[in-house]
Amino acid sequence: MAKLNNRFWFQLHGWFSLPIWLIFCFVCLTGTIAVFSHELTWLTNPASRATNPDKLPAKPVAELVAKVQQAYPTADVGGVMLFEPYLVHAITFTDQDKPFAIAYVNQYSGKIQQINEGITFIGFMRSLHGWLLFPWQSSHSIGYYLVSAMALVMLGALVTGLVIYKNFWRSFTQPKIRFKQGKKTILTDLHRLAGVWSIWFLMVMSATGLWYLVQAVMWHADIDIEPHAPLVAVTDIPAQHSAPPVSFADAMHIAQQRFPNFQPSYLMLPEHNRGMYSLMGGGEHIFYDQYSYNLSINPWTGDIAHEKSPANMTALQSVMHIADPLHYGTLGGVWTKAIWFLFGLILSGMSVTGFMMWGSRTVKAVRASRNARSLQEINHGA
The missing domain is CATH 3.10.450 (Nuclear Transport Factor 2; Chain: A,)
Known part of the structure; x- marks a missing residue:
């Protein structure tokens, strides 16, 4: 009975993630990249860098807006996005020949370093991770529901994994990876060890993901969490x-x-x-x-x-x-981002090793079934 019970939990653990493992892995990877989207923007786009060789103080935001309005007299400035000190300010505006544009303005020199009329890397990665670029219809997106529902998958995999892995806390004090006992054993040890050390991360991702799911339902139902900005009388x-x-x-x-x-x-x-x-x-x-x-x-x-x-x-x-x-992981700056990035990679790797383990067992079971069927046919013919 105990063996049957363990088998049930093991199968449940697998089915929590295997049917949508590719989506789950993709969401994990895009979220991991999104953690460092600002740093990657600085690395890949020189125009986004707020260089300040003369150690000048940052100019008032209103002065930077005036710079854009001077450069584009017919423009209608909509807003300003401010990021880390090493990134320029992004000033959004519309103009006669620009339905939507973003001016990258160096807050130290006041120089307009680039005009972007497309989607930014930061916006792309957050959208890809947040709702898989599915279109929004009024106040909801199927992609947003799909991504936030991954929290249920993650929570179910966490709970069933802890039920299956008896005495899991030993991996904190006695971690082991048996490299000399075959591919299956290595994958199992890596999957278990990564899972135990990622318990806190899985709990945080599950909790925040569940909130995003609740938030999506409230948006869809036109329930305002925050009041809209008032209008001038x-x-x-x-x-x-x-x-x-x-x-x-x-x-x-x-x-x-x-x-x-x-x-x-x-x-x-x-x-x-x-x-x-x-x-x-x-x-x-x-x-x-x-x-x-x-x-x-x-x-x-x-x-x-x-x-x-x-x-x-x-x-x-x-x-x-x-x-x-x-x-x-933005609560502590680049250091907590690095921790979230590392555990995001671990979580992505767990989805891959889990699929590899399932695939190995499935192939083995299919072969065993075919051999048993062949043997039965031979015996029946004899």
Whole structure:
């Protein structure tokens, strides 16, 4: 009975990942690459590098926006994306001959180093990993559901693996890989050892993946986790003014006064007369992402119409802003990214070794079945 029970758990462990092992492996690999997407962008695209040989201080973001507006007088600047100090600022805009463009502006020299009118490597890798480039229909994507559902596969493989591998904790103190006992034994030892040492990583990926699945369902059901940015009241817009009196520089100053540790990451300018400055950034909380602080500033009055920070978030909002740093390993900078990258490779390797083990057993079982059938036919003929 115990043998039958172990066999059941072993088969369940295999079926949790084998039917979609290729997708699972692909998601693991793309996620691993996405962890270092910023560093790979710096490595492969010289125009993305924020070189600063003269050790100049970073210029105000509003000044960089003015540089783009001077270079393209008819452009409509939509927003600014800020990354690590070694990457340039990305200023998005539209123009007469540019439906959508991104200006790579060096924040130290103020030089426009490139105009990108296509998808960026960072955006491509995050999209490929997040929803496999499946199209979005209104508020949902089949690809997003498919990727986030991998959390159930991962959690099931983790639980069944721990049930199968008795006394798994010994791999922490007495790790072993038997190189002289054949391919099957080596694969089994590597798979088990990697699985035990990756328990914490599997738990983090499963938990954050499950949250992404819940988030997808809420988006699909039009349940807002965070409120939409408010609109400027019609009464706040003077009839005689053609442009708002509060400039982008003023809005940035207001945000810095409200949150002294505000580190801007995504800044949106008003799209129309009733639009507001929407300023998002991080702060001193390392477990929260770079969008955990959000201010909506009225461009006509300078009032803060809405604000959000870790201090006044709901429980769901807190989970939403903690999930990404835990999933991509950005909470501690390049060092935690390196750890996440390493364990991402290990997880990808586990999916490969698991498939190889399953394939080896399947081939062996098929051969044994054929031999048994042949023997039966021989005996029957005799």
